Amino acid sequence: MADGECGPAQALAMSILVRMADVYDAAELMDISQAHIDSTIYLGDATLEFAERLASLGARVAVPTSLNVSGVDECGWKDWAVKPEWAAKAARQMLAYERMGAVPMWTCAPYQTHMRPVFGQQIAWGESNAIAFANSVIGARTERYPDLLDICCAITGRVPAVGLHLTENRRGELLLRLDGVPAALQQDDQFFAVLGHLVGKLAGDHIPVIDGITSSPAEDQLKAFAAAAASSGRVALFHMVGVTPEAPTLEAAFQGHAGLKSCATRMEVTTINITVADLRAARRELTTADGRELDMVILGSPHFSLAEFSRLVPLVAGRHAHPRVKFLITSSRLMKERAHETGVLEPIVSFGAQITLDTCILASPMLPPEIRTLMTNSAKYAYYAPSLLNTRVTFGSLADCVRSAVEGRVVRDETPWQSA
């Protein structure tokens, strides 16, 4: 295929894939049945030239393929500080990937659409949060694919047969045990994002197994966990004992190799205890602002789901955001449409919220310079915004975010974190 017998775009993609198979030390390639492309994010001329090179060679995806966020809200960018030249080039990059036959979802939460993969499915996904979610929460199988390679996998339908595609490489490698973390704190709205931030830092390049979860986290809490762990660290797969599908038990999470009590094949596994003090410190790290000033509340990294829109409704009912504070939600066209259809969008918009689609504040230069202080419930936003946007961030619960927007200054309910 690398000789061009299937066309120049396939040959180019395959030539990159074959060189990468050497890097991965792969003995062979294997088939995938789905892909998610993170290469959609426009950064500058190089990302655009790569996309347009492939598109101009006639590239077509060989498997069902969804597209991640782009560099611009195609219909809404004029409401923000996006420069026309940026918008035009980001839109060209979107078009290039659409021309390859991929589905223009423009979302970093493809697992909450009809293109959600199934347990055991072999896929090639880019986007760090989506990789961690697909592997861990769904039990689909993807390596941690970088931009520019994800599309080569989609065009060829092939990946190097290595890493997290193979059962034996999916067993836990590091045990993180919640130590005296009360159930009440585990129920707190911020708990899973904070835990994810901490786990990402502790895991290094190992597959972490988290033991001691007493609650039954909702999907959006696991989404927050995955995004946080894949931001502060390189977590592409985690096991949460009793929660995620490859970890019904501790033994299963380690594929039987760490039967910690009486198994003859017991393997030494490094164990780290996570205490309330560790969690408090991790939560403090997510806040880089020091005062109560607030310019914008930002929700939706990863993209806000229908369930998250629905959770917001009772919090905003009968209230209105302070005129000095912007309240922005980043989401996908699909979720906004569903929120509209189910009637949950209207009260949120009445509250004063704006919705940005297709992208997010990190991937599109949309914030005007006067926005200096943010508040969010997303550990991913809290991690990246200080470096990428030179803003200061306060991390808080969804309720804290709404209350702060109403009062026009940062207010946080510290009770669950002080009394734990």
Added chain:
Amino acid sequence: MISGRVLVAGEAIGDALVTHDALSFWGGYDFQTGEIIDKHHPLAGICAAGRILAVPFSKGSSTTTAVLLEAVRAGTAPAAIVTTGPDAFFALASIVADVMYGKPFPVIALEAADFALLRTGERLRIDASGVISRSE
């Protein structure tokens, strides 16, 4: 003199910039200037353009490769990247930089013990076979 596994072959000479903390280039590297901008990272504020960057592995965003490709195009990339494991992200960026612009940079994976010998500020030479030596 140490040698490692060649992930992408090439030659480079530059001052070493060594960190033991993983780095995401998206949110961590300004490709317009070559500066490391991740405020959580010990190298924050330091320019890595033209240097031999020793970083154990990539973390965070999948877009790390795209940022590195932009840096190659803009002339602000490190001269080479040395890691402790076969990091696919850095290698891919170099391979695509070769395909698109004919400008690959060496990516060498060292054993952890050899990586630990590297010191910031040392002038290093990397040859095409993956041998890293001090350059006078």
